[in-house]
Amino acid sequence: MSGEIRVQVTGLTKSFFDEGRGEVYAVRGIDFDCREGEIFGLLGANGAGKTTTLRMLSTILQPSGGRAEVMGHSVSTAPELVRRSLGFYSASTALYPRLTARETIEFFARINRYPRDQVAARVAALIERFGITEFADARVDKLSSGMKQKVSLARTMAHDPPILIFDEPTVGLDVLNALELQTMIQELRAEGKTILFSTHIMSEAERLCDRIAIIHRGEILTCDTLDGLREATGCRYLEDIFVKYVRAGESAEDAAETGSKLDAGPAFDAET
Numbered sequence: 001m002s003g004e005i006r007v008q009v010t011g012l013t014k015s016f017f018d019e020g021r022g023e024v025y026a027v028r029g030i031d032f033d034c035r036e037g038e039i040f041g042l043l044g045a046n047g048a049g050k051t052t053t054l055r056m057l058s059t060i061l062q063p064s065g066g067r068a069e070v071m072g073h074s075v076s077t078a079p080e081l082v083r084r085s086l087g088f089y090s091a092s093t094a095l096y097p098r099l100t101a102r103e104t105i106e107f108f109a110r111i112n113r114y115p116r117d118q119v120a121a122r123v124a125a126l127i128e129r130f131g132i133t134e135f136a137d138a139r140v141d142k143l144s145s146g147m148k149q150k151v152s153l154a155r156t157m158a159h160d161p162p163i164l165i166f167d168e169p170t171v172g173l174d175v176l177n178a179l180e181l182q183t184m185i186q187e188l189r190a191e192g193k194t195i196l197f198s199t200h201i202m203s204e205a206e207r208l209c210d211r212i213a214i215i216h217r218g219e220i221l222t223c224d225t226l227d228g229l230r231e232a233t234g235c236r237y238l239e240d241i242f243v244k245y246v247r248a249g250e251s252a253e254d255a256a257e258t259g260s261k262l263d264a265g266p267a268f269d270a271e272t
Contacts, residue, residue, distance in 0.1 A: 003035035003036040003037050003038060004035060004036040005033045005034070005035055006034055006035060006036055006070070006071055006162060006163055006194040007032075007033060007034035007040075007057065007068070007069070007070055007163060007194065007196065008033050008067075008068070008069045009030060009031055009032050009033065009053075009057070009066070009067070009068045009069075010031050010066055010067045010068075011029045011030075011031065011065065011066030011067065012027060012029065012030050012031075012053065012056060012063055012065070012066035012067070012068050013025065013027055013028060013029050013030075013063060013064045013065035013066050014026045014027040014049075014052050014053075014056060014061060014063055014064050014218075015064045025218050026049050026052040026218050027049045027052050027053055027056070027218045028049075028217070028218040028219045029065070029066060029219075030049075030053065030066075030215070030218075030219065030220045031220070032213055032220060032223055034163075034194050034196055035194060036162075036192055036194055037189055037190075037192045037193070037194070038189070038194055038195070038210045038211065039185065039186075039189050039195045039197055039208050039209050039210050040194070040195065040196050040197065040209065040210065040211055040213070041197050041198070041199065041205045041208065041209030041211065041212040041213065042054070042196065042197070042198040042199075042213055042215055043198075043199060043200070043202075043205045043209075043212050043213065043214050043215065043238075043242060044198075044200060044214065044215040044216055045200055045216070045246075046200060048200075048215045048216050048217065048218070049215050049217070049218040049219075050167070050168075050198040050200075050215055051090075051167055051168075051198065052218075053198075053215070054088070054165050054167050054196060054198055056068060056075060057070060057075060057082075057086075057165065057196070058075075058082070058083070058086060058088045058165060059075050059079035059082050059083055060088075062076065063075065063076060070082045070085050070086060070163060071085040071162065071163070073085065083112065084112050084113055084159065084161070085161055085162060085163055086161045086162075086163040086164065086165060087156035087157055087158075087159070087161045087163075087164045087165070088156065088165045088167070089152060089153060089156040089164070089165065089166050089167070089169055090166070090167035090168060090169060090171075091149075091168060091169055091170070091171040091172050091173070092171075093152050093155075093156075095140045095148060095151060095152055095155070096140065097139065097140050097141035098139060098140070098141065099139070099140055100136065100137050100138060100139055100140070101127070101132050101135055101136050101137070101138065101140060101143065101147075101151045101154075102123060102127065102136045102137055104140060104151055104154075104155055105122075105123045105126055105127070105151070105154045105155055105158050106119060106120075106123050106158075108155045108156075108158040108159065109122055109123060109158040109159050112158065112159035112161075113159070114158065114159040114160065122158065122160065123158070126154040126157060126158065127154070129154070130150040130151075130153060130154050131150065132147070132150055132151060132154065135147055146177060149173070149177065149181075153181075153184070162192075162193060162194060163193070163194045163195075163196070164188060164193055164194070164195050164196070165195075165196045166185065166195065166196070166197045166198070167198050168198055168199055168200070169181055169197075170182070170199075170201070170204065182204065182207060182208060185197065185208060186208065189210075197209060202237075202238045202239045202242065205238055206226060206238045209226070210225065211223060211224060211225055212224065212225075212226060212229065212238070214241075214242055214245050214246070216245070216246050216249050216250075217249070217250075219249065221245045221246070221248070221249045222245055226238065229241045233245070
């Protein structure tokens with residue numbers, strides 16, 4: 001695949017201490033890269049490790065082990081440079097209720113060091129792009145949920161970062177708003193943005209992602225294009241592909257726990 005590598009993850013691990021269970025691994029030594037002009041999908045059930053991975057990439061969480069670099073900057077040693085290089089959006093992202101839409105976008109452009117003399121033009125362009133003009137000077141807490149979503153998206157893109165993270169962004173959206181968001185993500189890819197997109201919705205991953213990593217119990221079971229996953233499994237639909245990899249991964253994990261010797265990757269019966 002062509003395109004500059006903008007995100008490089010090697011052996012990335014995150015563990016937490018739980019009084020009842022001891023050390024618990026949310027992410028277990030994962031590897032992947034994301035390139036310029038690519039939508040890279042992290043597909044997994046709730047609790048699979050998607051959000052933990054993205055929070056480490058965005059420097060919200062410190063990794064327990066391994067390496068992650070964003071635009072060549074380490075998330076562990078250069079977090080400020082990493083934050084300037086990306087925008088993070090999720091359906092649960094909060095906004096400051098007392099700021100207006102315009103003030104919100106301007107604030108995030110400034111704190112992410114967007115060129116001072118270009119901030120006003122950038123804010124105006126985003127207000128127009130997201131159809132916020134009529135409500136630009138209204139306080140956020142007075143806006144509808146749909147308009148708040150648009151302000152949140154504009155906030156994410158305020159400093160024009162090369163990398164955008166969308167963590168289950170369509171949760172709680174109706175069908176039309178979800179489709180509008182997906183269209184915007186495709187437009188951003190066409191502009192050369194690198195997009196990390198986490199979801200547990202198969203249709204979203206099928207429609208949007210250039211490559212898909214299936215993550216389960218903190219481990220990446222496979223990473224390929226949709227066509228590559230179809231060829232590897234003999235399944236057409238992503239839902240069936242996902243189930244096949246997850247079941248194979250669980251079988252391998254169960255066998256490992258009993259001391260069985262396993263091959264490096266899951267094997268599939270082409271007839272199933």
